[in-house]
Amino acid sequence: MSSLRADDVDVLVSRHQPEQATLKGYVIGFGSSIILTMTAYLLARYGLLDKPIMVALLATLALAQFAVQLIYFLHVGREFSPRLKLMVMLTMMLIVFILVAGSIWIMNSLNGRMMNTKQMVQYMNNQNNL
DSSP states (O other): OOOOOHHHHHHHHHHHSOOOOOHHHHHHHHHHHHHHHHHHHHHHHHOOSOHHHHHHHHHHHHHHHHHHIIIIISOTTSSSOHHHHHHHHHHHHHHHHHHHHHHHHHHHHHHHTOOOHHHHHHHHHHHHHO
């Protein structure tokens, strides 16, 4: 019968603990975030490219920014149970998508149901005459 040695226990414990964040990782993440943000801002501010190319490039920069945030600040992929965190992240993204898409849908529907100025003035005049 074999017994566990202290070295074996250390190896087992180290496998199940996430890597510790380092200052170097935070600096790389912060620098990448600043560069991606400034690039997107400058592209949108000065509009040097055609609109379809600009939209595609801004979407790509947004996805890159998202990946930087996940890897360097939220440490996704470095933990013991990455699938659990991935499922939580995907569920959160689905909820945010439903909220944003639903809000846009409602605002678009309300915009289509608004009265034009002439109809509004006529309605207000009719209300004053009552």
